Amino acid sequence: MNYIFESYSYQELWNIGWLFFIFLITFFYFYVTKKVANRTSKGKAVSFVIGVWVFYVAVGSPLHLIGHNYLFSAHMLEQAIVYFVAPPLILIGLPNQLTKHPFISRLLSRGLLGVLSKPIIASLLFNGLFSLYHYPSLFDYLRLNHLYQSVYHLILTILAFTMWLSILHSKSNYELSELKSLGYIFLNSVLITPVCALIIFSNNVLYTTYINAPQLISFLSIKDDQQLGGIVMKLVQEGVFISIIGILFFRWAKKERKKENVEISNEDAS
Numbered sequence: 001m002n003y004i005f006e007s008y009s010y011q012e013l014w015n016i017g018w019l020f021f022i023f024l025i026t027f028f029y030f031y032v033t034k035k036v037a038n039r040t041s042k043g044k045a046v047s048f049v050i051g052v053w054v055f056y057v058a059v060g061s062p063l064h065l066i067g068h069n070y071l072f073s074a075h076m077l078e079q080a081i082v083y084f085v086a087p088p089l090i091l092i093g094l095p096n097q098l099t100k101h102p103f104i105s106r107l108l109s110r111g112l113l114g115v116l117s118k119p120i121i122a123s124l125l126f127n128g129l130f131s132l133y134h135y136p137s138l139f140d141y142l143r144l145n146h147l148y149q150s151v152y153h154l155i156l157t158i159l160a161f162t163m164w165l166s167i168l169h170s171k172s173n174y175e176l177s178e179l180k181s182l183g184y185i186f187l188n189s190v191l192i193t194p195v196c197a198l199i200i201f202s203n204n205v206l207y208t209t210y211i212n213a214p215q216l217i218s219f220l221s222i223k224d225d226q227q228l229g230g231i232v233m234k235l236v237q238e239g240v241f242i243s244i245i246g247i248l249f250f251r252w253a254k255k256e257r258k259k260e261n262v263e264i265s266n267e268d269a270s
Helices: 003-005 018-038 040-061 062-069 072-092 102-109 111-116 120-133 136-144 148-169 178-201 222-269
Strands: none
Touching: 003 062, 018 040, 018 136, 040 062, 040 072, 062 072, 072 222, 111 120, 111 148, 120 136, 120 148, 120 178, 120 222, 148 178, 148 222, 178 222
């Protein structure tokens, strides 16, 4: 790994543009939540801040450079963070008053975003495009065309956020019940499995991009790195899904307690 830090400048390792964007979006978050929601809970604020900074680690730190040029496993970790770790944290951090604001509500219910916010459409599009991205010919082609690759990743990122919105935000336009959310999570877990299995169990090196890359870790062959990438993606995705199931369970338990309290109150009043 010393090769990386010796071969690149600080500006190349740490993206200043993304750093500025993260500071700006963090400032904007606290400004808007104060105006719209008066204030937000510490838990939500912490979740949002962790989400945006985890996102920066993926796209603006040396992880991005290593994943782009040297290790497929690092690239898969970057994608796992951008699509499965950062969006839930950021969405959990948004106050309900913000997503139900008339402007945001109209934005998510009309036009293209309105279509993409529908759970099944978001799920099928995200998982379909994510799987297609890892088709070897397309993957290698996009690596040679930075603009096309950036647009493709932007589309995937938007779809990742819309995919998570209905599960995590109780005030979204397409809110799912806890039971439907569990089914939705299972659907996403199933849809992403084939491409991960293809990467993990392939007997060949799939991506020519990494064949001639310098070997950063002596004991990690190109094929082993490829298999590790598929394992990393699947483990992170499943870990996040299990965590979200836990959140849904506690949300359901909280609703049930409220119902019981209301029933007890009604009985006492009668």
